[in-house]
Amino acid sequence: MTAEDIFNDPRQISGELRLKVLGLYHKANAGHIGCSLSCIDLMVAVLFLQKSADDTFILSKGHAAAALYACLNTLGEITDEELDTFYLDGTTLPAHPAPRQYKGIPFATGSLGHGLPIATGIAHAAKVSGEDTYSFALLSDGETNEGTTWEAAHYAIQNQLDNLIMIIDKNGLQGFGFTDQVLGETASVEKWNAIGFETIEIDGHDVASISMAIDELKTHKNGLPKAIIANTVKGKGVSYMENKLEWHYLPMNKDQYEQATLEVKERYFNELTNA
Amino acid sequence: MKKYTFTEKKDTRSGFGAGMHELGQQNPNVVALCADLVGSLKLEPFIKENPDRFIQCGISEANMIGLSAGLTIGGKIPFATTFANFATGRVYDQIRQSVAYSNKNVKICASHAGLTLGEDGATHQILEDLGMMKMLPGMTVINPCDYNQTKAATIAIADYEGPVYLRFGRPVIPVFTDADQKFEIGKAWMVNEGTDVSIFATGHMVWEAIQAGEMLEAEGINAEIINIHTIKPLDEEAILKSVEKTGCVVSAEEHNRIGGLGDSIAQVLVKHKLAPQEYVAVDDSFGESGTPAQLLEKYGLTAKHIVEAAKRAIARK
Numbered sequence: 001m002t003a004e005d006i007f008n009d010p011r012q013i014s015g016e017l018r019l020k021v022l023g024l025y026h027k028a029n030a031g032h033i034g035c036s037l038s039c040i041d042l043m044v045a046v047l048f049l050q051k052s053a054d055d056t057f058i059l060s061k062g063h064a065a066a067a068l069y070a071c072l073n074t075l076g077e078i079t080d081e082e083l084d085t086f087y088l089d090g091t092t093l094p095a096h097p098a099p100r101q102y103k104g105i106p107f108a109t110g111s112l113g114h115g116l117p118i119a120t121g122i123a124h125a126a127k128v129s130g131e132d133t134y135s136f137a138l139l140s141d142g143e144t145n146e147g148t149t150w151e152a153a154h155y156a157i158q159n160q161l162d163n164l165i166m167i168i169d170k171n172g173l174q175g176f177g178f179t180d181q182v183l184g185e186t187a188s189v190e191k192w193n194a195i196g197f198e199t200i201e202i203d204g205h206d207v208a209s210i211s212m213a214i215d216e217l218k219t220h221k222n223g224l225p226k227a228i229i230a231n232t233v234k235g236k237g238v239s240y241m242e243n244k245l246e247w248h249y250l251p252m253n254k255d256q257y258e259q260a261t262l263e264v265k266e267r268y269f270n271e272l273t274n275a
Numbered sequence: 276m277k278k279y280t281f282t283e284k285k286d287t288r289s290g291f292g293a294g295m296h297e298l299g300q301q302n303p304n305v306v307a308l309c310a311d312l313v314g315s316l317k318l319e320p321f322i323k324e325n326p327d328r329f330i331q332c333g334i335s336e337a338n339m340i341g342l343s344a345g346l347t348i349g350g351k352i353p354f355a356t357t358f359a360n361f362a363t364g365r366v367y368d369q370i371r372q373s374v375a376y377s378n379k380n381v382k383i384c385a386s387h388a389g390l391t392l393g394e395d396g397a398t399h400q401i402l403e404d405l406g407m408m409k410m411l412p413g414m415t416v417i418n419p420c421d422y423n424q425t426k427a428a429t430i431a432i433a434d435y436e437g438p439v440y441l442r443f444g445r446p447v448i449p450v451f452t453d454a455d456q457k458f459e460i461g462k463a464w465m466v467n468e469g470t471d472v473s474i475f476a477t478g479h480m481v482w483e484a485i486q487a488g489e490m491l492e493a494e495g496i497n498a499e500i501i502n503i504h505t506i507k508p509l510d511e512e513a514i515l516k517s518v519e520k521t522g523c524v525v526s527a528e529e530h531n532r533i534g535g536l537g538d539s540i541a542q543v544l545v546k547h548k549l550a551p552q553e554y555v556a557v558d559d560s561f562g563e564s565g566t567p568a569q570l571l572e573k574y575g576l577t578a579k580h581i582v583e584a585a586k587r588a589i590a591r592k
Contacts, residue, residue, distance in 0.1 A: 121346040124345070
């Protein structure tokens with residue numbers, strides 16, 4: 001599938017990656033499904049359409065590891081055999097991304113609030129070295145609770161790191177509640193604009209729009225770091241998971257897995273179910 | 276017994292500043308970060324000559340560690356600097372995840388360690404940092420003993436690939452090591468050979484140990500004094516060789532007795548060569564406000580205390 005194919009009709013790859021994610025978590029009998037499904041279209045836009053070989057991508061919300069593994073598998077960096085070891089003893093693919101194994105996973109993430117500082121450092125290094133590259137960081141909206149996220153943000157503004165592109169997967173739910181009820185609205189367009197990021201709001205499941213928005217932001221070499229507030233749906237693609245807190249953690253039983261895969265096939269591949 | 280003399284006293288943090296100044300001229304990949312304590316870390320000469328390679332982080336130490344980790348992508352060698360308290364305990368998870376576990380070539384350089392920053396008191400003194408840092412897999416932990424050794428260590432760690440914690444301090448203390456010394460990470464330095472007791476000291480306590488050695492000699496006790504500037508990896512061979520000869524040990528450190536150099540040595544002894552050991556360290560306590568001299572006296576970290584510990588160790592043989 002070429003980048004042009006993906007851009008023109010991203011449903012195929014979005015569906016395939018979702019099936020991979022569901023398969024991984026079902027086989028592992030593990031959770032973090034909802035938060036992987038909310039950000040997978042953002043990762044399609046970044047990893048398949050936007051990121052050049054010299055750019056970097058940090059999945060700060062490391063609990064969406066399966067989404068990253070699925071993408072890196074499709075991109076050829078993680079083999080099918082390696083993917084089969086997800087969650088197993090001795091795996092290189094644990095529940096949260098482990099460093100030292102893959103070029104696409106340069107840092108340990110999953111302890112929240114570390115990704116933006118790291119990505120900011122990468123962006124700064126590129127500026128100092130005069131490299132024309134981009135540093136992408138994908139954060140959860142819950143991660144904007146973390147003070148380090150804001151420390152890094154102010155640093156990026158002060159140092160005019162317009163090569164830093166932060167994407168917030170704003171699915172509105174965090175560990176044990178709706179984000180607006182836990183610590184208020186820490187991932188709002190107004191706040192990120194107010195402190196000095198060039199901030200846009202997009203539909204985080206519209207791959208072509210996300211990619212075009214990044215294309216546009218890249219042309220703004222104005223000294224402003226970029227924030228993309230992506231409105232997403234936790235569990236996107238599986239009706240019974242959508243906007244449900246429990247699918248942050250729950251594993252699927254056999255019936256739920258079958259329903260989930262049928263729904264994804266129907267929604268993304270237009271395959272009619274026999275039901 | 277070799278006599279050590281000095282003509283001047285200097286702070287080890289200035290040794291760090293001098294090392295950074297030299298590194299700035301030698302190694303274009305070295306970048307310095309600081310959390311708004313430039314003067315305290317003696318970074319001015321580096322910044323003056325390399326303004327593009329200095330990164331002001333503001334008072335946000337956690338971000339400084341994350342930035343440092345990110346800066347390593349592409350080959351920069353970040354030296355992240357602040358007070359030891361804020362360079363370790365405050366940012367432990369950042370160091371653990373982004374530097375140690377991610378195995379990034381970050382140098383965490385920490386001044387004002389131990390009691391001897393003095394009057395600022397327990398909020399700014401840290402006596403747990405060696406323990407926290409040595410517990411991190413892959414972390415090298417270094418605590419040099421004077422200005423010259425700190426300068427040499429600063430230069431040496433730039434050539435070493437991997438995470439390092441370099442600890443130094445604020446008070447002026449005798450400069451007694453060679454100005455042109457070569458610093459070897461993980462290699463203990465034989466300060467004085469002896470036969471009756473092994474005194475293993477680190478950081479500011481090395482000079483106290485040298486004085487203790489002279490006091491012991493006056494009483495007919497022949498102490499071996501070894502500078503353990505690298506807490507991790509520990510020079511087990513040098514420790515065991517010395518203990519084989521002397522049969523008893525004193526460890527001396529400006530740190531909590533729990534989790535520091537003494538415990539690292541005790542592990543070696545338990546595994547390879549049982550021998551009585553006496554700790555000269557802070558007895559599981561926070562510090563307090565006072566002059567460095569007052570605090571070292573009150574918390575039992577002077578040459579006199581090392582002498583007493585040596586006698587106790589010998590008596591237990």
